[in-house]
Amino acid sequence: MELRLDGVSVEVAGRALVRELRLDVGAGEVVGLIGPNGSGKSTTLRCVYRALRPTAGAVLLNGADLAAMTLRDSARVIAALTQESHGELDFTVEEVVALGRTPHLPHSRALSREERELCRRAMARVDVGHLAGRGVLTLSGGERQRVLIARALVQQPRVLVLDEPTNHLDVRHQVELVTLLRSCGLTVLVALHDLNLAAATCDRLGLLSGGRLVTTGRPADVLTPELVRRVFGVDATVVRHPRTGATQLLYDLTTPAGTAADGHDDAGPTGDAIAKGIRP
Numbered sequence: 204m205e206l207r208l209d210g211v212s213v214e215v216a217g218r219a220l221v222r223e224l225r226l227d228v229g230a231g232e233v234v235g236l237i238g239p240n241g242s243g244k245s246t247t248l249r250c251v252y253r254a255l256r257p258t259a260g261a262v263l264l265n266g267a268d269l270a271a272m273t274l275r276d277s278a279r280v281i282a283a284l285t286q287e288s289h290g291e292l293d294f295t296v297e298e299v300v301a302l303g304r305t306p307h308l309p310h311s312r313a314l315s316r317e318e319r320e321l322c323r324r325a326m327a328r329v330d331v332g333h334l335a336g337r338g339v340l341t342l343s344g345g346e347r348q349r350v351l352i353a354r355a356l357v358q359q360p361r362v363l364v365l366d367e368p369t370n371h372l373d374v375r376h377q378v379e380l381v382t383l384l385r386s387c388g389l390t391v392l393v394a395l396h397d398l399n400l401a402a403a404t405c406d407r408l409g410l411l412s413g414g415r416l417v418t419t420g421r422p423a424d425v426l427t428p429e430l431v432r433r434v435f436g437v438d439a440t441v442v443r444h445p446r447t448g449a450t451q452l453l454y455d456l457t458t459p460a461g462t463a464a465d466g467h468d469d470a471g472p473t474g475d476a477i478a479k480g481i482r483p
């Protein structure tokens with residue numbers, strides 16, 4: 204299923220948080236949103252999982268406007284792992300995972316045997332099967348994050364939207380999540396802070412700054428030292444992973460590169476200016 208952000212803008216209290224964002228995620232493609240704090244990544248994702256309505260533009264699924272679908276219908280197609288997903292009540296792990304079936308269940312029907320098996324497999328896939336009977340509030344941050352990934356999987360979506368899914372995950376579970384995102388066959392839009400993880404995970408990246416899309420492209424084309432310096436204010440050397448060939452950045456941790464554009468409307472060069480290499 205193809206996801207298209209068609210000129211999406213979000214304005215809150217007279218302030219533009221996202222401006223005319225155009226981005227396509229092809230069926231089965233993994234696209235990463237990267238950018239400094241406050242650049243508009245979460246706001247963009249909120250428009251896709253319908254926590255926010257774009258002020259202008261539209262989010263399209265296979266060409267159909269998401270705004271015209273019922274929330275239940277879109278929840279059958281789009282699963283989200285969000286920054287807000289953590290306010291669960293004290294359910295057990297298996298109860299939280301089973302909640303992923305809600306958009307598919309007629310009122311008050313219990314899970315079928317197949318659905319319980321689906322939940323069991325999803326829990327095993329993210330390594331939380333042994334926690335099935337535990338209360339989610341007793342879990343560590345990483346364990347809880349993996350439970351929420353299992354919940355998204357049992358939703359059997361066609362599109363997966365993830366906001367910083369590697370938060371709290373140790374390195375093994377980060378690698379497993381990358382493998383899962385790359386192999387699940389779903390259309391994936393994921394916001395990531397870790398640029399090396401983004402480069403290893405995503406087919407393409409969209410780089411945001413100040414609510415604008417600076418550029419999109421393959422990781423090797425987006426993660427250039429020039430753009431990383433202009434947008435993040437960090438000096439980095441680009442290397443290729445010796446085995447996988449993935450683009451990876453080695454940060455220079457000793458010398459600040461100067462002022463980066465941040466998420467504020469009135470600070471730093473605009474996204475367009477950055478994209479063209481123009482300093483005002």
Ligand SMILES: Nc1ncnc2c1ncn2[C@@H]1O[C@H](COP(=O)(O)OP(=O)(O)OP(=O)(O)O)[C@@H](O)[C@H]1O
Pocket residue numbers: 215220238239240241242243244245246247466467
């Ligand atoms: N409801 C809101 N009202 C006012 N401003 C908001 C609101 N939601 C977000 N913002 C502002 O919009 C900007 C973009 O926020 P957003 O959360 O999308 O950024 P982000 O790129 O996800 O940042 P981070 O990397 O810090 O998670 C920020 O300056 C934020 O303070």
